[in-house]
Structures are given as structure tokens and as C-alpha cells.
Amino acid sequence: MATEETSDYAHLQKKIEGLLETLKQVGYQNSMMLRWVNGAVVTVDREGKVIQANTAALTALGWSAEEFIGRHKHETIHHSQSDGSEYPWDFCPAFAAIEDGSSHHVDGDVFWHKNGSSFSADYIVCPTRDENNQITGAVMTFRNLTEQRLKEANRIHSMKLESIGELSAGIAHEINTPIQFIGSNLSFLRESFQDLQNLIAVYGQLKEAVVGLPQFEKFVHEIEELEDQADLEYLQEETPKAFDQTMGGVERVTKLVLGLKGFAHAGAGETKHPANINEIISNSLIVCHNAYKYVAEMETDFGELPPVQVHPGDIGQVIINLVVNAAHAIADVKKDSGEMGKIRISTSCVDKVITISIADSGGGIPEGVRQRVFDPFFTTKEVGRGSGQGLAISRTIVHDKHQGELSFESTVGKGTTFFIKLPL
Amino acid sequence: MDKKRVLFVDDEPNILDGLRRMLRSLRNHYDMHFAGGGREALELMAEDRYDVVISDMRMPGMDGAELLEKIQQQYPHTIRIMLTGQADEQSIMRTIGVVHQFLAKPCDPELLKSILIQTAALQNILSDGGLKDLISQIGTLPSLPATYDKLRKIINSVDVNIDMLGAIIEQDMAMSAKVLQLVNSAFFGIYSKVDSPTRAVQLLGLETIKVLVLGLEIFTQIKIPTTILSLETLWFHSLTVGKIAKAIAARESQDNDLIGNAFLAGTLHDIGKLVLVSYLPEKYKQAIAVAQEKNISLQDAEQVIFGASQSAIGAYLIGLWGFSTPIIEAICFQSALDSYPVTSFTPALAVHAANVLYYRNRPEEIIGRRMELNLRILEGLDLQDRVGEWQELCLQNLQTETEGQKEE
Numbered sequence: 150m151a152t153e154e155t156s157d158y159a160h161l162q163k164k165i166e167g168l169l170e171t172l173k174q175v176g177y178q179n180s181m182m183l184r185w186v187n188g189a190v191v192t193v194d195r196e197g198k199v200i201q202a203n204t205a206a207l208t209a210l211g212w213s214a215e216e217f218i219g220r221h222k223h224e225t226i227h228h229s230q231s232d233g234s235e236y237p238w239d240f241c242p243a244f245a246a247i248e249d250g251s252s253h254h255v256d257g258d259v260f261w262h263k264n265g266s267s268f269s270a271d272y273i274v275c276p277t278r279d280e281n282n283q284i285t286g287a288v289m290t291f292r293n294l295t296e297q298r299l300k301e302a303n304r305i306h307s308m309k310l311e312s313i314g315e316l317s318a319g320i321a322h323e324i325n326t327p328i329q330f331i332g333s334n335l336s337f338l339r340e341s342f343q344d345l346q347n348l349i350a351v352y353g354q355l356k357e358a359v360v361g362l363p364q365f366e367k368f369v370h371e372i373e374e375l376e377d378q379a380d381l382e383y384l385q386e387e388t389p390k391a392f393d394q395t396m397g398g399v400e401r402v403t404k405l406v407l408g409l410k411g412f413a414h415a416g417a418g419e420t421k422h423p424a425n426i427n428e429i430i431s432n433s434l435i436v437c438h439n440a441y442k443y444v445a446e447m448e449t450d451f452g453e454l455p456p457v458q459v460h461p462g463d464i465g466q467v468i469i470n471l472v473v474n475a476a477h478a479i480a481d482v483k484k485d486s487g488e489m490g491k492i493r494i495s496t497s498c499v500d501k502v503i504t505i506s507i508a509d510s511g512g513g514i515p516e517g518v519r520q521r522v523f524d525p526f527f528t529t530k531e532v533g534r535g536s537g538q539g540l541a542i543s544r545t546i547v548h549d550k551h552q553g554e555l556s557f558e559s560t561v562g563k564g565t566t567f568f569i570k571l572p573l
Numbered sequence: 574m575d576k577k578r579v580l581f582v583d584d585e586p587n588i589l590d591g592l593r594r595m596l597r598s599l600r601n602h603y604d605m606h607f608a609g610g611g612r613e614a615l616e617l618m619a620e621d622r623y624d625v626v627i628s629d630m631r632m633p634g635m636d637g638a639e640l641l642e643k644i645q646q647q648y649p650h651t652i653r654i655m656l657t658g659q660a661d662e663q664s665i666m667r668t669i670g671v672v673h674q675f676l677a678k679p680c681d682p683e684l685l686k687s688i689l690i691q692t693a694a695l696q697n698i699l700s701d702g703g704l705k706d707l708i709s710q711i712g713t714l715p716s717l718p719a720t721y722d723k724l725r726k727i728i729n730s731v732d733v734n735i736d737m738l739g740a741i742i743e744q745d746m747a748m749s750a751k752v753l754q755l756v757n758s759a760f761f762g763i764y765s766k767v768d769s770p771t772r773a774v775q776l777l778g779l780e781t782i783k784v785l786v787l788g789l790e791i792f793t794q795i796k797i798p799t800t801i802l803s804l805e806t807l808w809f810h811s812l813t814v815g816k817i818a819k820a821i822a823a824r825e826s827q828d829n830d831l832i833g834n835a836f837l838a839g840t841l842h843d844i845g846k847l848v849l850v851s852y853l854p855e856k857y858k859q860a861i862a863v864a865q866e867k868n869i870s871l872q873d874a875e876q877v878i879f880g881a882s883q884s885a886i887g888a889y890l891i892g893l894w895g896f897s898t899p900i901i902e903a904i905c906f907q908s909a910l911d912s913y914p915v916t917s918f919t920p921a922l923a924v925h926a927a928n929v930l931y932y933r934n935r936p937e938e939i940i941g942r943r944m945e946l947n948l949r950i951l952e953g954l955d956l957q958d959r960v961g962e963w964q965e966l967c968l969q970n971l972q973t974e975t976e977g978q979k980e981e
Contacts, residue, residue: 322631325658326585329679333591336682340598403679423735423778456775458735 189293192277193222194286195247197238209293211263222289231259231267233518246276246287257298260291265520268295299541306466306542321406328406332399339392346385405435423456426464426503426571427496433468434494440469441476441492444483445509450495454503457573463546464571467555468494470539471507471567478511478565498573505569513561522557547571577693578621580606582614582628582640583656595682602693611635615643623651625692627676630657630668638668645671649710650702652692652893656680665758666789670712674895675758688895695892698905701880707852708890714747714844715795715851717808722794724748728786735779739771746811746840747847748792752777753837754894755785766897768833795847797854802861806938807843807850810931813974815840817927818920820966825918825959831899835923838903842924845887845904849879864941871941872908884908910947918954926960930967 183190189206193199199218207214210226217225223238230236238244242253252275260270272291276284356372359365434447441447472492479490490510497504514522523544540555547555551571559565583589589607596605606623608614610632617623626644630637641653655668658678665675676685699705716724724741727733742748749770756773757766767773774782785791795804818839822832849857856878864874872882879886888905903920906913910925929946932939951957 322658325678326588329658330585330587330591332679332682333588333595337591337594337597399679421778422780423775456772458778 186290188290190288190290191222192286192288193243193247195284197222197241197243197247197287199225200286206291209262209268209291210260226260227258228261229259229267233521243274243287243289246274247284250276250278250284252276257294260293267521267524268293269298270294299545302542303545317406324402324406328399328402332396332403335392335396335399339389339396342388342392349381349385407432421458421460424459424461424464425456426454426459426505427451429459429461429465430468430494430496430505433465434472436465437469437472440473441479444476444480445490445492448491448493450493452495452497454496454498455573457503457571459571460546460550463550464569467543467546467569468505468507470543471569474539474567475507475509475511475565478509478513482510482512501573503571503573505571506566507569508564508566510564513563514557514559514565515561519559523555576604577602577624577696578604578606579625579627579689580608580614580617580623582608582611582626582632582637584610584629584632588629592685596686596689599686599689603689611637611640611643614640615647618644618648618651623648624696625652625654625689627654627656629678630655638671641668641671645710649707650705652695652709654688656685666784669755669785669789669791672758673709673893691892691898691901695889695901698885698892699881699889704879704881704886705889708848708886709893711848711852711890713751713791713793714847715793716745716747717804718794719805720745720748720808721792724786724792728783733779735775735782736771738779738782739774742774743770744808744812746808746844749773749837750841750844750891750894751791752782753896757895768830768837768897768900770837795851797850801850801854801858802940807846809974809978810938811840811843813970814842814924814927814931816970816974817931817967818923820970821926821963822918822920822923824962824966825923825956831918831920834897834899834903835920837896838900838907838920839924839927841887841891841900842904842907842928843883843887844890845883845885848886848890849875849883853879861940868942870944872944874941882908908944910950915950915954918956922950922954922956926963927967930964931971933964934967934971 183201183203186203186205189203189209191199191202191206199220199222202210202212202214202217207217210217212225221238223236223241223243227241227243228236242255245251246253252273254271254273256271258270258272259267261267270291270293272289274287274289277286277288279285356369360369430449430451434449472494475492479492483490492510493506493508495506495508523540544555547553547569553572554570555567556570557565557567581589581592583592586609589609593605593607596603599605606617608617611628611634614626614628618626626641628637628640632640635643637655637657641655644651644653653672654674654676655672656676656678674688676688696705699708720741724738727737727741742752752770752773753767756776767776777785797804815836816839819832819836822835826832846857849860860871860874860878863869863877864871867874869877872884875882884905884907888901891904892901899920902913903924906921907924907928910921913921915922926946929944932943936943946960948957951960
């Protein structure tokens with residue numbers, strides 16, 4: 150009996166050991182799986198407090214495991230919307246999963262890194278259950294899509310430039326032909342009118358000379374009548390002005406077409422061109438004149454610059470982004486005051502670095518969001534006014550494509566100045 | 574002055590009508606003719622002589638490039654200008670050896686008028702039709718073989734940069750003239766006049782220069798027997814005179830344009846000589862012989878042999894290539910100041926002084942009778958006392974350049 154009991158006991162113990170080993174293996178496999186799975190995984194309890202987070206999740210969020218576990222998931226990484234406004238916990242899909250057992254798939258939400266920056270993420274959240282099918286919390290897997298989204302945005306941006314390039318080259322040719330003969334004819338009309346005017350002056354003298362002579366009375370009368378009808382003095386005064394203004398208009402169209410052409414040049418090919426930054430700025434200002442002319446006076450102070458190797462269209466795009474931002478910043482302030490604001494662009498070259506500064510008299514960037522203005526998809530503008538990509542793309546263009554630097558200084562209530570630094 | 578004949582070619586009748594009206598004020602300088610396409614233009618040219626052709630690029634049937642190429646072959650004396658709204662670099666590159674000047678549509682009426690007036694004046698620099706034919710056909714001028722080799726070597730190296738290319742091209746008058754012609758044409762999108770070869774190279778950029786040098790081969794090397802004259806000396810002289818002229822101009826004037834023009838005109842002042850030795854070497858040998866036998870100046874000998882001095886020939890070429898009037902005048906009149914009204918210090922005077930002083934310090938390089946400073950003009954401007962200082966500048970530059978040459 151005793152041996153039987155002993156052998157039973159030994160058998161049981163062996164079985165337990167075996168099970169323990171299996172459990173260890175499963176746990177090990179689990180943690181390995183969690184660790185190396187291609188995605189970030191966070192599990193929370195019913196209150197939303199973090200129980201577990203894998204390496205991918207910790208890396209993406211910037212926390213260490215010790216710091217992160219036990220914190221409230223929502224308040225730590227999901228507290229605000231992309232515009233910075235509060236995101237209440239009971240609106241969170243994770244909350245819903247825990248409450249009613251539903252699963253959610255969300256694309257393009259915003260998560261927050263420990264350092265205060267945000268990123269775009271896709272995630273799936275599902276409830277976790279115990280053996281009694283009671284909900285114990287939730288598991289969330291997410292992917293940081295910022296890089297992918299930014300790549301996509303950059304790709305769309307270059308496609309846009311390319312199609313603008315193609316379109317404007319075609320349009321330029323179509324516009325330039327009529328502009329050429331409009332210009333030629335105007336120049337001819339202006340000269341001819343001057344010649345006729347000189348002639349009329351002499352005719353006038355002739356008329357004065359024969360006034361009172363009876364045989365010319367009929368002609369003098371007729372001349373005076375026609376002069377009166379035509380309002381000769383008015384014609385002589387206004388016609389040259391009309392020519393000058395029209396010439397000015399033609400010149401403006403010419404410049405616009407040139408500006409568009411220079412601006413779109415970048416779309417054609419990936420190589421850098423030596424360019425005059427001041428010219429790129431002038432062209433860009435012509436192209437986006439409409440964006441600021443009702444809200445701000447433009448002031449430019451161009452220093453002497455050596456040519457620099459750039460993608461001219463990309464730099465033009467950065468200038469336009471910053472000018473449009475400046476105009477928006479001013480428009481927001483202007484709503485209250487009704488006065489015209491000021492945008493001031495200056496350029497200089499010191500120690501082989503070209504600096505472009507774009508200063509606005511807008512409301513400035515609030516302390517709280519300064520850190521995040523370059524984050525992709527971050528925007529404080531209402532829907533339709535800004536995609537939140539302008540500054541992020543600008544930064545990519547300046548930093549990655551030109552090894553330069555894009556930075557800013559801002560004073561609330563006074564305005565913001567952006568600086569683009571490009572090495573020669 | 575007899576009237577010049579200009580032919581405009583464009584498939585858009587409104588453009589032709591507009592040009593005809595706009596250029597009415599030039600009716601005393603030009604007879605204007607118009608053609609609606611390449612074929613019609615060639616028919617007109619077969620019947621009459623035309624001094625200038627201004628053609629559109631994109632036309633149905635024969636395009637502008639093809640037309641101007643035919644004109645270059647059949648009627649080489651005719652000055653060829655392209656006026657077009659087309660701006661893709663490829664089609665422009667195609668016409669680099671064919672077109673003297675590019676103008677962009679829409680073209681400022683005043684600019685077109687001034688170009689036509691300058692072109693008419695240019696026609697009067699040279700009377701000999703054969704020389705005009707020769708010069709108008711030139712698409713590119715040959716360079717010094719050593720410089721050419723250096724450029725080819727460096728452009729193919731991995732760590733090539735634009736400043737290195739600029740430094741080489743600046744040393745060569747033929748390359749300098751060509752890059753400036755290109756950069757100042759309307760097609761590279763630069764709207765202010767460029768007068769420095771290094772800046773021209775920077776603006777064209779590495780990729781374009783590579784295409785021009787390796788693909789289109791716009792630079793070539795000179796191939797003539799060295800018995801005619803020392804090529805090294807010709808190039809050294811040109812570059813050094815450019816530098817001396819610049820130094821003298823900088824001493825006498827604050828005007829940066831004038832100083833830049835003096836440098837460029839100095840560098841290019843013997844470009845006519847380059848044309849003559851590379852295209853008519855045997856005749857040029859005769860000119861040298863005549864100068865030595867009769868002890869007359871080389872300029873006078875050129876006049877005897879060619880019916881024109883090399884200065885006029887160089888000025889004509891540079892004018893065809895669209896360089897500005899002060900540079901054309903400086904090249905043309907540096908050796909003939911008496912026929913050039915001078916009321917102030919000009920690039921022509923700077924080049925004249927630099928050239929004469931150079932030979933004064935290097936008499937062994939003089940061929941024929943030596944040239945003297947034009948004291949009448951200097952006294953007229955009260956500059957006769959400055960000659961001592963200029964001589965100093967000349968010596969300084971000669972020394973720097975000689976040392977630079979030795980180092981290489």
C-alpha cells in the first residue's frame with residue numbers, strides 16, 4: 150500500500166513538474182511573442198491601468214516598463230485629441246471594450262509620447278476575459294504610422310509639384326503667346342497715340358491761326374464741335390495712363406507666369422540647381438500673393454546672396470507654407486482689430502550659411518504647443534484650413550533634403566519669426 | 574547707313590502683326606519681313622539677303638531649331654535669334670551651337686528694339702562678307718589643350734565640385750565666353766546680366782556643365798601648328814591683361830559694372846586673334862610676317878591681310894553672342910581709341926592701357942611695331958599722371974600671374 154501511495158505521489162509530482170515546465174514554456178513563449186511581435190501591445194485592467202506592455206510599445210511611447218506599468222493608459226498616452234483638446238476616458242474605444250465587450254479598429258488616431266510629442270497610430274482594442282467569461286480589462290495593439298503617413302504626404306506633395314510643373318509649363322506657353330502680341334500691340338498703340346497727339350497739337354495751332362477768317366469758319370466750328378464730343382482734353386490726359394496701367398497689368402501676368410514656371414521647376418527631376426534664394430522668394434510671393442494681400446503688408450529686405458544648390462520648387466513650397474501660416478496667424482488677430490498686419494521677409498548670408506527669416510505680427514504661438522508645431526498632423530486650425538502637414542513637410546524639406554535648419558522664435562501677442570538656414 | 578533686313582518667323586499671325594506694329598519706330602533702320610513657317614522663310618531667304626532672322630521655336634512642320642540650323646549652313650552671315658515661349662532645357666540645348674541669342678516670350682518691347690539696334694550697329698563693325706560668314710558660323714571656340722584636359726579630368730572625378738570647374742573655366746577665354754553667352758540667354762531663367770565667368774558656372778550648375786562638356790562637347794581644344802605663335806603666351810597675355818584692366822579700372826572708378834566689364838573685355842580682347850589663328854592659320858602667319866617685314870603694328874598687318882583687325886573680328890563675335898555694348902566697344906576700340914568718342918574713363922580705356930603696359934614690360938612678346946599709349950585721350954581726360962600708378966598695378970599682376978603659372 151505504502152509503495153503504491155508513494156508511487157502515486159511520485160507520479161503526481163512528476164506530472165505537476167511536467168505541467169510547471171509546460172507553463173514556464175508557454176509563459177516564455179508568450180513573453181517572447183509579445184516582445185518580438187511586429188506591433189506594440191499594451192494590456193490594461195478594468196480601470197484602464199497598464200498591466201503589461203511589450204518592447205515595441207515602450208519604445209514607441211518613450212516609457213520604461215517600471216514607469217509605465219500601473220499608470221492609467223488613457224491619461225498617459227491618449228489624453229488629448231490632435232488639436233490638443235481633451236479626450237475623455239469614457240469616449241475612448243478601450244473604455245467601451247471594457248464596458249460592453251465590443252472590439253474596435255481605429256485608424257489615424259493620435260497617441261502621445263512621454264516627451265510631449267504626438268504621433269499618428271492605427272490600433273485594435275479588444276476586451277480580455279477570465280475563465281468565467283468576465284471582462285478583466287482590454288488588450289490594445291497599435292502601430293506608429295507617422296513615418297509612413299509622412300512618406301505618403303511627401304509623395305503626394307512631390308506629385309502635386311510635378312503636376313503643377315507640367316500644367317504650368319503648358320499654360321505658360323499658351324499664355325505667353327497672346328501676352329507677346331498684346332504687349333507688342335500695346336507698345337505700338339502707345340507710340341502711335343503719342344505721334345497722333347503731336348500731330349493734333351500742330352493741327353490745333355493751325356486752327357488757332359485761322360480763327361476768324363470767314364473762309365475757315367465752317368471747319369473751325371466743326372473741329373470745335375468734334376473736340377467737344379470726343380472730350381479731347383480728357384482723352385489726351387487719360388489715354389497715356391490707360392496704356393501705362395495696361396502695360397503694368399501685362400507685366401504682372403508675365404511675372405506671374407515666370408514665377409509659376411520657376412516655382413514648378415523642381416517637379417522636373419531630382420537634382421539640385423544653383424539658385425538665387427531672393428528670386429525664389431520673389432517668385433513664391435507672386436504665386437501666393439492672394440493668400441496674404443488682404444491681411445498683411447509684405448516687406449522684404451533682401452541681402453546679397455551667393456547662389457546655392459537647392460531644389461527650387463521645394464524651397465518655394467516652404468516659403469509659401471510659412472507665408473500662408475503667417476497670413477493665417479495675422480488673420481486670427483485681425484478678426485479683433487481690423488487692422489492690416491505685417492509680414493517681413495529678410496535674407497542674409499553669414500559664415501557660409503544663408504538665413505531666411507519670415508516674421509509675422511500675428512498672435513504668436515502659445516507656450517504649450519510650441520514643442521509640437523513640427524509634429525506631423527498637428528494643427529490648431531479648423532478643418533479645411535490646414536492639414537497639419539505644412540510645417541512637418543517644410544521641416545523635412547529643409548532638414549533632410551537640404552541639410553539645413555528650420556526653427557522659430559515666438560512671443561505671444563507680438564508674433565512669430567521662422568528661420569530657414571541653408572548651408573552653402 | 575543703309576537699312577538692314579530682318580525676317581521674323583512665327584506660325585501665329587497675331588505675333589507677326591504685333592511685332593510689325595511694335596517695331597514701326599525702327600522703320601528707318603530695318604526693312605521687316607515676315608514668314609508664317611520654316612518653309613516660307615527659306616523661300617524668302619533664297620530670294621534675298623537677310624541680316625537677321627528671329628524665329629519661334631515650336632512651329633508645325635519645320636521647327637525653329639531645324640530652320641536656324643539650315644540658315645546657319647546656307648546663309649551663315651545671317652544673325653540667328655530665337656524668340657520663344659518654350660522653355661524646356663532639352664530643346665534649348667539642341668540649339669546651342671546654332672543660335673546666337675535666345676529671347677523669351679513675352680519679350681519686353683524695349684529689349685527687342687535695343688537688340689535690333691545693337692545688331693544693326695554690329696553689322697557695321699565688319700564690312701567683309703566672307704569674315705562675317707566665318708564668324709557667324711562659329712558655334713564654339715577652341716581652348717588651350719592643357720586647360721581642356723584639366724577640365725575633362727576634373728569633371729570626371731568623383732569629388733568634383735562647381736568651384737573647381739569655375740576656377741578652370743575662368744582661366745580660358747573661349748570657355749568663359751561660351752558660359753557667359755549661355756547664362757545670359759533668356760533660358761536659364763536668370764534675369765540680371767552676369768559678367769563673371771565663375772558666377773556663370775555657379776549659376777549653370779554642375780549637372781548642366783557636365784551635359785555641356787561631356788554630352789554636347791561645347792568646349793574643344795585648339796589644333797594648330799605651334800610654329801605660328803605660342804598658344805600659352807596668347808592665353809597668358811589675355812588673362813593677365815584682363816586682371817590688369819580690372820585693377821586699373823578699380824583704381825579709377827567705383828562703378829562695379831565698369832570694373833567687371835574691364836576685366837571681361839580684357840580677358841576677351843584677343844578673342845579675334847583666337848578666331849583667326851584657329852580658322853585661318855596660314856593667312857594669320859602672313860599677317861605676322863607682314864608686321865615684321867614692314868615694321869608695322871600687328872593690328873595694321875591684320876588690316877592689310879584680312880581687311881579688318883582682330884579687335885573688330887572679336888567684337889563682332891562677342892556681339893553676336895549677345896554681350897553688352899560696353900564690352901563689345903572695349904574689345905573693338907581698345908586698339909583704336911582715336912575712332913571712339915571718349916568723354917570719361919571706360920572699359921575700352923582700361924583694356925587699352927593694360928594691353929600697352931603689358932607689352933611695355935614684356936617687349937620680347939611684341940610682334941611688329943609696338944603700340945603706344947594714346948596720350949591725346951589720356952590728356953583729354955587729365956589722366957596722363959596716372960600712368961605711373963597703372964604701371965605699378967601692371968607689374969604686380971604680371972608678377973602674381975607669372976608665379977601662378979610656375980606653380981602649375
